[in-house]
Amino acid sequence: MKRIFALFLSALLAGAVTAAAQQPARIPDYSVNLMEFGAVPDGITLNTQAFEKAFNALAKKGGGHLIVPEGIFLTGPISLKNCTGLDETTPGLITLENVNLIPAAN
Numbered sequence: 001m002k003r004i005f006a007l008f009l010s011a012l013l014a015g016a017v018t019a020a021a022q023q024p025a026r027i028p029d030y031s032v033n034l035m036e037f038g039a040v041p042d043g044i045t046l047n048t049q050a051f052e053k054a055f056n057a058l059a060k061k062g063g064g065h066l067i068v069p070e071g072i073f074l075t076g077p078i079s080l081k082n083c084t085g086l087d088e089t090t091p092g093l094i095t096l097e098n099v100n101l102i103p104a105a106n
Contacts, residue, residue: 027085030064032057034073034092041071043095048076058084068092 032054035041039050051066055078058064063083070091077096080086086094 025063025083027065027083028061028063030058030061031067031087032064033067033069035069039073041069041073041092043072043074045074046076046097047073048078051075051078055079055081055084068094 034047034050034054037050037053037057039045039047039054051073054066058066059081063081065085065087067087068090072093072095074095074097
């Protein structure tokens with residue numbers, strides 16, 4: 001009887017762990033505006049550092065959404081942090097350019 005209970009308990013715990021692992025991460029109801037981090041929406045200025053600072057600030061608060069206001073934001077590669085995302089209701093346009101971030105060897 002103990003063996004059956006142990007097997008049942010093991011299966012139950014394994015199922016709970018699997019179910020928890022399959023749940024998508026929830027992004028907290030917190031947001032920051034990209035402009036607060038020095039972004040310039042002119043389509044010319046490289047805003048990679050502003051994106052990085054904004055996502056780092058969100059991560060320090062446990063996550064949230066980045067508001068990208070109206071304008072064209074040029075950026076190099078950016079990476080989102082855990083439990084962060086872009087606010088999909090904002091009108092800004094993010095343009096990824098083929099930016100040479102490593103100087104060419106002479």
